[in-house]
Amino acid sequence: MNETHDPKIKSWVASANAPDCDFPLQNLPFGVFRRKNDEGGGIGVAIGDQVFDVGAWVRDQGKSSAEFKLLTEKRLNRFLAAGPQIWSAARMALFNLLREDSPQREQVARYLDATANVEMEMPIDIGDYTDFYASVFHATNVGSMFRPDNPLLPNYKWVPIGYHGRASSVVASGAAVKRPSGQRKPPTADMPTFGPCAQLDYELEVGAVIGPGNALGETVPLRDAEKHIFGLCLLNDWSARDIQAWEYQPLGPFLAKNFVTTISPWLVTLEALEPYRRSAYKRPEGDPQPLPYLSDENDQQRGAFDVSLDAYLSTRKMRDEKIAPISLSHGSLRDMYWTFGQMLAHHASNGCNLQPGDLIGSGTVSGQSKHSRGCLLELSWRGTEPISLPSGETRKFLEDGDEVIFRGYAEREGQARIGFGECRGIVVG
Amino acid sequence: MNETHDPKIKSWVASANAPDCDFPLQNLPFGVFRRKNDEGGGIGVAIGDQVFDVGAWVRDQGKSSAEFKLLTEKRLNRFLAAGPQIWSAARMALFNLLREDSPQREQVARYLDATANVEMEMPIDIGDYTDFYASVFHATNVGSMFRPDNPLLPNYKWVPIGYHGRASSVVASGAAVKRPSGQRKPPTADMPTFGPCAQLDYELEVGAVIGPGNALGETVPLRDAEKHIFGLCLLNDWSARDIQAWEYQPLGPFLAKNFVTTISPWLVTLEALEPYRRSAYKRPEGDPQPLPYLSDENDQQRGAFDVSLDAYLSTRKMRDEKIAPISLSHGSLRDMYWTFGQMLAHHASNGCNLQPGDLIGSGTVSGQSKHSRGCLLELSWRGTEPISLPSGETRKFLEDGDEVIFRGYAEREGQARIGFGECRGIVVG
Numbered sequence: 001m002n003e004t005h006d007p008k009i010k011s012w013v014a015s016a017n018a019p020d021c022d023f024p025l026q027n028l029p030f031g032v033f034r035r036k037n038d039e040g041g042g043i044g045v046a047i048g049d050q051v052f053d054v055g056a057w058v059r060d061q062g063k064s065s066a067e068f069k070l071l072t073e074k075r076l077n078r079f080l081a082a083g084p085q086i087w088s089a090a091r092m093a094l095f096n097l098l099r100e101d102s103p104q105r106e107q108v109a110r111y112l113d114a115t116a117n118v119e120m121e122m123p124i125d126i127g128d129y130t131d132f133y134a135s136v137f138h139a140t141n142v143g144s145m146f147r148p149d150n151p152l153l154p155n156y157k158w159v160p161i162g163y164h165g166r167a168s169s170v171v172a173s174g175a176a177v178k179r180p181s182g183q184r185k186p187p188t189a190d191m192p193t194f195g196p197c198a199q200l201d202y203e204l205e206v207g208a209v210i211g212p213g214n215a216l217g218e219t220v221p222l223r224d225a226e227k228h229i230f231g232l233c234l235l236n237d238w239s240a241r242d243i244q245a246w247e248y249q250p251l252g253p254f255l256a257k258n259f260v261t262t263i264s265p266w267l268v269t270l271e272a273l274e275p276y277r278r279s280a281y282k283r284p285e286g287d288p289q290p291l292p293y294l295s296d297e298n299d300q301q302r303g304a305f306d307v308s309l310d311a312y313l314s315t316r317k318m319r320d321e322k323i324a325p326i327s328l329s330h331g332s333l334r335d336m337y338w339t340f341g342q343m344l345a346h347h348a349s350n351g352c353n354l355q356p357g358d359l360i361g362s363g364t365v366s367g368q369s370k371h372s373r374g375c376l377l378e379l380s381w382r383g384t385e386p387i388s389l390p391s392g393e394t395r396k397f398l399e400d401g402d403e404v405i406f407r408g409y410a411e412r413e414g415q416a417r418i419g420f421g422e423c424r425g426i427v428v429g
Numbered sequence: 430m431n432e433t434h435d436p437k438i439k440s441w442v443a444s445a446n447a448p449d450c451d452f453p454l455q456n457l458p459f460g461v462f463r464r465k466n467d468e469g470g471g472i473g474v475a476i477g478d479q480v481f482d483v484g485a486w487v488r489d490q491g492k493s494s495a496e497f498k499l500l501t502e503k504r505l506n507r508f509l510a511a512g513p514q515i516w517s518a519a520r521m522a523l524f525n526l527l528r529e530d531s532p533q534r535e536q537v538a539r540y541l542d543a544t545a546n547v548e549m550e551m552p553i554d555i556g557d558y559t560d561f562y563a564s565v566f567h568a569t570n571v572g573s574m575f576r577p578d579n580p581l582l583p584n585y586k587w588v589p590i591g592y593h594g595r596a597s598s599v600v601a602s603g604a605a606v607k608r609p610s611g612q613r614k615p616p617t618a619d620m621p622t623f624g625p626c627a628q629l630d631y632e633l634e635v636g637a638v639i640g641p642g643n644a645l646g647e648t649v650p651l652r653d654a655e656k657h658i659f660g661l662c663l664l665n666d667w668s669a670r671d672i673q674a675w676e677y678q679p680l681g682p683f684l685a686k687n688f689v690t691t692i693s694p695w696l697v698t699l700e701a702l703e704p705y706r707r708s709a710y711k712r713p714e715g716d717p718q719p720l721p722y723l724s725d726e727n728d729q730q731r732g733a734f735d736v737s738l739d740a741y742l743s744t745r746k747m748r749d750e751k752i753a754p755i756s757l758s759h760g761s762l763r764d765m766y767w768t769f770g771q772m773l774a775h776h777a778s779n780g781c782n783l784q785p786g787d788l789i790g791s792g793t794v795s796g797q798s799k800h801s802r803g804c805l806l807e808l809s810w811r812g813t814e815p816i817s818l819p820s821g822e823t824r825k826f827l828e829d830g831d832e833v834i835f836r837g838y839a840e841r842e843g844q845a846r847i848g849f850g851e852c853r854g855i856v857v858g
Contacts, residue, residue, distance in 0.1 A: 127597055128595055128596050146679075147679075155614075158620070161679075162683050163683055166593055167596070168557050168787070176646075180779035181778060192584075243779070249584065250681070251681040252592050252679070253680065258593070350609035350688040351610075351689075352597070352688055353597045
């Protein structure tokens with residue numbers, strides 16, 4: 001914790017000081033933007049309702065220090081490779097430029113654009129994307145639908161289960177989500193048919209973006225794992241449940257997941273999230289202790305970020321009738337059985353090389369309560385319990401025109417509240 | 430078929446005309462090399478025991494035509510993006526430069542280096558790597574070990590089963606293969622332990638490298654699928670069977686596979702393979718016909734390449750005693766249940782975007798006979814039938830110091846014989 005976490009320090013950007021603002025001075029998330037009028041863009045930092053064009057500022061000021069020069073790139077990958085000291089130095093410098101009493105206020109003000117005037121792009125070129133399955137509540141719920149006799153497999157409490165996802169189809173918030181086609185075979189049918197997915201779902205997840213990483217054949221001990229995580233974003237792991245049920249054995253989900261994955265475009269740094277740490281999920285009595293390579297008292301103490309997550313739904317009819325989006329899922333990243341540190345240490349435990357800009361998904365964030373279930377599969381219990389919407393409609397799964405909006409934030413007594421912005425996608429047929 | 434397939438035309442590079450040469454004039458595979466004396470490198474083409482430094486030749490000659498200028502890049506990705514017409518034009522031009530009666534012989538000769546003087550690098554930057562499971566013999570064998578009551582799952586004959594692999598750990602032939610550690614739990618044990626893999630295996634596969642690909646949300650109809658495949662290589666999908674058995678449910682193999690994948694460095698073009706096409710694997714009576722999006726008479730007629738594949742083993746003792754590597758697996762790509770065209774069309778059927786340089790693995794190539802089983806898991810029947818080696822040793826799985834060498838070639842009466850070179854890796858502890 002350092003001065004950048006001090007909630008008493010305000011910004012000269014007035015909108016950043018509003019109580020519900022996602023991007024106060026204490027947040028400073030990194031992203032990549034493009035001006036809607038096509039007048040350039042690059043790496044930026046969100047402050048209030050403004051984007052600070054850091055790349056242009058660094059170029060124009062002729063800054064050549066390590067923490068700045070990497071911010072003139074088109075994507076954040078090289079900055080991510082530089083590691084926590086550089087990230088922290090850049091954050092401190094940006095904090096000082098944007099604080100109320102900054103002597104550079106007038107200079108910097110020329111590099112601000114209203115968020116409304118920019119479009120956000122992918123902040124990183126993703127080398128590899130891995131999705132985990134770290135909520136024991138989600139795993140148990142889903143398992144009990146697909147394998148009623150055997151809901152939670154014997155490896156779950158030992159192995160942070162994960163699988164490789166598709167990097168090419170990860171898109172930034174706002175991109176349309178085209179309903180995929182694929183093979184589906186209801187249990188009662190004799191043979192599968194090919195056609196549009198009838199059980200389209202969202203999955204409320206958090207993504208972690210990798211910093212320096214490790215060379216092939218080397219490992220990352222758990223105590224160092226967080227040094228390799230730059231920050232977090234929201235992640236919607238759109239899923240075609242009917243395709244998934246038919247294809248997933250024995251090698252896991254494939255076309256049911258890789259048609260699109262949406263992330264929120266602002267990467268909230270681990271340093272910004274520092275004040276919102278809580279002890280990790282406490283394993284119930286009787287659960288095994290993790291093996292030594294996944295055990296670290298400090299990781300468990302520090303490990304979980306108390307990030308509140310919401311998945312909102314807005315149907316076409318709701319928009320027509322000016323009904324506000326409704327929260328379907330409300331959970332916390334703190335409920336995960338495995339921390340990101342454990343996931344990362346596990347991922348590299350066989351020598352698999354993680355690289356700057358790799359993306360790691362948490363898996364669907366579900367908690368114990370019904371409202372905390374992080375996908376429609378769980379909420380509608382595989383379609384058997386349709387959800388009633390304020391528009392008079394019901395939903396088992398997503399219909400064309402439905403927009404799914406994720407929001408996330410962290411708050412704590414005596415601290416600023418910081419948010420993730422939004423992760424949006426609208427389903428098109 | 431065109432003049433480049435004419436077996437009667439010889440090269441002025443004498444070694445290319447030897448009867449067992451992998452790289453005659455009719456092959457012309459593309460790769461990326463680096464001179465061992467550090468004097469540069471780039472995109473090259475193999476001819477006999479020589480590498481033609483195409484990149485340097487294009488630069489020095491000031492060639493600016495589309496088929497040439499992309500060959501001055503560091504990797505083949507942009508050339509792959511250009512599509513079959515450009516590939517074919519480049520092949521024809523190279524053929525004419527290297528044929529016996531080429532007027533440019535003396536000019537070109539200055540750009541040749543002995544293969545022995547170069548090291549091969551990764552020919553492509555791989556965006557995404559997908560591994561299929563296209564041998565019904567392999568799937569049935571493995572299934573009967575892991576699920577004796579249910580060896581071949583009901584989806585197998587409908588769905589070209591595939592899953593995402595790890596792109597970052599794909600390496601070029603020759604890189605050491607470090608034995609991974611991970612969680613293993615024998616069925617008789619109460620709990621898993623973490624330690625070095627005790628059941629390290631190879632998988633004899635063929636890789637297909639993607640050319641232009643498709644935009645997100647678009648599909649690739651089967652009739653067009655082969656236009657998106659630049660060429661093939663050998664692929665060793667190293668596997669940790671003990672880790673795999675414990676981790677793979679429900680989301681598929683992860684750390685059991687992603688510690689390293691080795692490919693042969695020369696990409697043999699589909700055009701070079703044209704003479705060795707045979708009708709695809711004939712589904713036994715009673716098997717379902719593929720769904721329409723996977724059905725194309727032309728694909729089935731043209732679809733399979735009759736590429737012979739061998740996996741050789743050389744143990745440390747065998748090398749010490751000057752015993753030649755022994756062929757453990759000998760199969761043919763023709764035995765696959767699904768063609769690469771079907772795999773690609775399936776992969777894109779949900780709108781998943783394939784990109785230039787993506788890698789698609791066939792899955793282990795196993796046939797009906799015992800010798801054609803493409804991995805030790807099958808050959809030693811999960812370790813229950815150890816394999817006797819000419820050195821007096823036995824093997825259930827790979828031991829430290831073991832080198833696995835893949836070779837592949839295509840031959841046909843009245844045609845040249847073309848080969849893939851080697852895909853090598855030595856296991857280190």
